[in-house]
Structure formats: structure tokens, C-alpha cells
Amino acid sequence: MPRVADRPGTRRDTWLAVACLGCSVALLFAPARWGLTVAALLRGSVLRPVALLQENAAQGRTSRSRLRAIVAERDSAAIAAQFLPALRDENRRLRQLLALRERVGPGVVPAEVLHQPLPTDGRTLLLSAGRAAGVTPLAPVVSPDGLLGVVTEVDEATSVAMTWGHPDFRASAVTADGRMLGVVAAAASSGSPAAELEFRALSYRDTIPEGTPVITAGLGGVYPRGVPIGVIAGIAREQEGWERVYRLRPAALPGIVPHALVLAAMVRDTVPAGAFGTGALPPVPFAEPEPARRIASPAARPDSARRRPRTQPDTAAARPRPPAAPARPDTTRRAPAPARDTAADPAPPPPSPPPPTDSAGPRP
């Protein structure tokens, strides 16, 4: 006969429940670092077999249910790869002409996402790759559709990523045309649906049409430039004529994504265009966002739009042209410099500046 509690609460039961409640509350209000340490200890010890088991299951599910999609993607990639040798050869020759270093190969760690039943699962993701696979803290986590988040905790075999759904998530972002620079964060709780982002810190005078893609700006040193974050879905709110906040429909949904890619440090500089989704995003110009270029449309500010072409050649002509450096480091931030200097040069223009993303990737 099974033992069923006949008395609803003995003194020992009450004390045990109070102790458990006290520990839970203490854990809840303890510094986050302590809680994460406890969690890392548990994941690395008693929960490690569980994580391995779930990883196997997730791999099994992925290999079965997504086989058709993977085959289609592989076919598309195979067609795209037919042009790769010619592009590589051209890229190598251009790099030699410009005296650029060879680009370091991509470092991407694939990982299964081990979803949990708790409702906060979309805020943090448990990934099946850890320190042993080369995952490091602050490594960006992406999916084929776009940005997911950043790695915050790394264990030996697993890691934890903070997704864009977390209240602490921030990423510098820019519209795909490079005009508007802002900060992306999880949507404020006031009536917004769960799976939504906000594009903040945009000046009131700027307007962004709906459907504009927003990508990571590459500022801050965490996320590489060019990772899709989402598309503009409308205006969320305006703050006293000073700031306008846009709603952003995310490109990747952390709550349902089956697997993710952790970008290693080697590829954090840029992401090849067309590496995400179906290549719907246009190539990103790699100019530094200037204050004058953040105006929404030339029609809105006709005087500024007219003035710019007149002043630029003058400014460029007044400036002496620096001697060409023998070896130019492969940094994307310096890409616009030669373009500006050559504006006043009457000689035939040199080859166009290197694109923001490495030209090894397929570009139209």
C-alpha cells in the first residue's frame, strides 16, 4: 500500500517547506553571479548526462524532421559554390593588388539548442557546445535566419546564451542601407507581444519605412556587422519629440530555433553578405554613419541633400592626398577613406574600395 500523507502538515514538513522556500527566495535575490555559478556547477556535474541525452535527442529530431530543408539548402549552396573558385581567384588577385593580408578562415561552432519547458526558455538558451568545442564568452550566437544573442556562460560541454528576448540584451544596429544607427533591445513590456524587438535611440527627425531590414552595426566589439536582426514593423512610441522607438519584427525566434551557430572570434569582424536567410538583404555599404547621412530622405531635407555634393569635392581637394600605405590592414572601418580621397583625383579611379564584407563570399 503506498504511503500517502494522512496528516496535511506535520511540524517537520512545515519546516522543510519553509527551508526550501527560503533557499529559493535567497537564490532569487542573491547576486546573479552566484546563481549562475550554482547553475554552472549543476550543469557540469549532475545535469551533464541529462544535457548529453537531450543533445542526442535534439540531433535526432533535427536529422529527421529537417532533412528535406537541409537537402534544399545544400542544393542551393552547391549551385552557389560553382562560382566560388572564380570568386576566390579574383579575390586573391585583388588582395594581392591591394596588398591585403589573407583573410582568416571562418570559425563557426554549430550547436543544438536544448529547449526547456519553462516559459523563460526564450530568454536564455542552453547550447550543446561548450568550451571543449571552442565556445568563448561574449561569442555571438546566430541562426541561419539572423541574430539570436550572445554567449554568457560557458561550461565544458554546454554553454548558455542570452537571447534578444532577455531584458538585458542590447546590440548596436543599423538599417541595411547604413543610414540610421541605433540600439536594439527587447520590447518593453507595455502591451507588446512577446516576440518583438525595439529599435531605439533614433532621433525624432528620422523616419524609417516599414519593412526596412535592420542589421548589426558591428560597434561594440561583440556582434559582427551584417547579421540580420529583423525588419521594421512600425513605430512603437515617441518620447517628447526627442526620440522615436520602432518596433522590430525579429528575423530569428529563439523559442523555436532548433540549432544555432556560435561565431568564433575569427569571423566577428564581418559576416559575408548573403550568409543569412535567402539573401534578401542588400549588400551593406561600409561607410561609417555620419550625422549628415542619418536624414531619412533627401526630400525631407532638400537643402542638406543639395549641399553635400558641392562641399565634398571641395573638402577633398583641399586635403593633400596621403601616400599610399604599403600594406593596409584588413579592417573594415578604414574602407571609406580611399574613396573619399580619390574624389578629387583627376586620374582614373582606382579599384573600388573593398566591400564591407569579405569578397570571398558570393556577391552580386
Next chain:
Amino acid sequence: MIAQRATRLQFAVVTLVLLLAHFYLRPRLWDSRVAPDFLMVAFAALALRGSPGLGAFAGFLIGLASDALTPARMGAAALAYTVIGYLAAWARAVFFADNLLVYGAFLAVAVIARDAIVLLASGTTGGAFASALLVQAPLQGLTTAVAGVAVLVMLRGWFGIRLDA
């Protein structure tokens, strides 16, 4: 004594099977946000079978494990499972009917209550809270209830829970 030991062994086997189902079968099912929570089924069986103190302690341990696997806010799941475990054992001793439907309803309510406590403890409010609590939690509660009742019907002798219907 031997029968009691055998029942405990059977219950341990069932719990192990449910744990395997949670971590190996559940990821293979559909969307993880609405897939049945086998861990909750095992936890409910344990809480309904034991004393309130045992239910609270088991809830604390299971919640701690859940927090470690989803560290959005450490301690939120531990608090939720502790409260549910204590209340489940207490309610069972006071007024629970031994009925399949009641057991299924308890599972659904437990999932929703856990989600509500976790969301509140982790600071989720507004639209995100409503969406998670009014859409995902009921769906997950429903699938968990169905799975729990099915498991209980198949293994009711091993669970050690008396059921009338």
C-alpha cells in the same frame, strides 16, 4: 514490507522512464513550448504520493535543476516547484479525489501555476506575461495533462496512486 519496497522500486523505475521521456522523447516532439512536460508528471506523482515536506523538497530540487538548464532567473523555478509541491501534497491529503480527471486537471493547473510564478519571479509583465500565460501555458498544461493521464492509466499500479475512474 516487501510489497512496499517493491512499490518504491516500481515508482523509481517509472520516475526514471519519465525522466528519460522528458529529456529524450520530448525534444523529438513538436514545438517545445507546448510539448508535454514529463518532468511535471513525475513530480506530481511524487508530490501526490508523499508528505508536504517531501513534495516541497522534491520541488526545490527539480526547480533547481530547471533553473540550471534555463538560467534566465535563478531561483524562479525552484520557488515555483517548491510551492506547487507543498500545495499538491497538502491538497491531496485534505480534499483531493482519487480520480483521473482530477489528476489531469491538477497537472494542467500545476503547469499554469508554475509558469505564472516563474514569469512573475523573473520580472515578466505586460504582453509577454499575458502571451505566455494565456497561450503557451494552457497548451502545455493540456498536453501535460493528457500525457500524465495516459501514463497513469498504463502504469497506475506502479505509481501507487489510488484512482476511482
